Amino acid sequence: MPLVDIRDLKVAFDGVQVLHGIDLTIEKGEAVGLVGESGCGKSVTWLAALGLLPKKAAISGHVMLGKDDLVIASQRHLESIRGRRIAMIFQDPSSSLNPVIRVGRQIEEAVRLHRGLTGQAARAEARRLLELVEMPDAGRRLDNYPHEFSGGQNQRAMIAMALAGNPDLLIADEPTTALDATIQAQILDLLARLRAETGMAVVFISHDLGAVSEICERVCVMYAGRIVEQCPTAALFRSPRHPYTRGLFGAIPRLDGGRERLTPVEGTVPQPGMLPKGCAFSPRCGHITDECLTSPPVLSKLEGHRAVACFHPVSDEASAHSSKKSAKVRSELELI
Structure with missing residues (x-):
């Protein structure tokens, strides 16, 4: 039995859907990274799981902590769980x-x-x-x-x-965002050491793929309220298969060579309630077909403990060829 098992978690505010069915398991003692642009639903997922969203939020699905379903748990029961079994630290301690x-x-x-x-x-x-x-x-x-x-x-x-x-699980929500590179590295080393000493699991929410690569064994990439790719960290850096994940790597500067032009992901994350009919990433994707415009793709298993929500995932060979720099890309944290 996993430590936490999230099944079909959905969240809506005033009838506008912001999470569209999150499925995620956290095993005992593992470190999982949750990455994506602002507005993708990373923090909302765990605020919903812990009952920390405002009352106007409509939450459905299941968040199983052992035999407890936190979605239907009373506030009194949730208060006995927060801090004791699941703790959360935020990006702005001040x-x-x-x-x-x-x-x-x-x-x-x-x-x-x-x-x-x-x-x-x-x-x-x-x-x-x-x-x-x-x-x-x-x-x-x-x-x-x-x-x-x-x-x-x-x-x-x-x-x-x-x-x-x-706690059995520590959720670190952008814990290094407001810190300089040297202090970021110290906090990452601290989290890795504490996890090794205490045996607790860690969910690391971040924009920084370099930081995620430092401490996480598995990565989940989120976009517009859905998980679009998840796999072991090494496999993600070696060959990202979703076009959005490849775009994230393309927008990271290299620090180990000469200058080169970055390849940004054009456009922005669509606002909740204004998603396209098909794949939410289709307006920003260079590989769309008619199928992408009709219905959203579901998260489907591929080889090597990998799952991708894309009708046309990039082939492993093409991804490895086009993402040579992603194997070398690291943030400044890794060069300190």
Whole structure:
């Protein structure tokens, strides 16, 4: 049984569909990357799974955590799961930490809620968690306010709070976006080490394919509220098969050679409620046929634990030939 099994998850706001049937499993201890442009539904998928969307959101489908279906679970039951079994860290820690409460108090609150510790025991555990995330001078920093921390230190504090309940799954939603390249690399190394030491699974939501390649074993590419490709990370970098995935690689600059013109994915992600009748990517795709304009393709299994939602996936040979740079492409994180 997988740790989390998402089946046909759909989300609509005021009758406008934003997720169109997400199927995704997370195994115990694995690291899965979720990539795609802004507006593809990456964060909404997990906010829906944890019951964190506003009441106007209409959610259907199933999110199975063991035998619990989180879609139909009561708020009280969800509160017992958030932080304890599934924890989430966000891309902007400054908006998640209370600016007028000392960081140590905030971590102690998480420890009290999830572990029942109080007083000196809670403070000692808060210090241990800060030391676990490699916070310099952790004992003294407990009494600092968030504005006295750097962006990277605030993110470490958020990770410490997320670890307070010893979760089985940590969802990292763009945790390195607002950080410089050096601090990004440190946070990625930290997440990889914590996963190895604790055995927790990690879902890493990011725009950065280089960062995803650093810590994820499997990647799911999302577009317009659907998963359009998923496969092991090495296979994705070797030969992306969906035209959108190939477009993402084509838009990444190389740092290991001379200058070359990038190949951007023309256009933008369509707005919810304004999707084309067929494949949502068809207006931006250079390989469309009449079939692509009539109905959306379903996610279909290919060889090597790969699945692609495309009527005409790029052949493995053609993809490997045209994506030589994708095997070499890495973000600045990998060159530090």
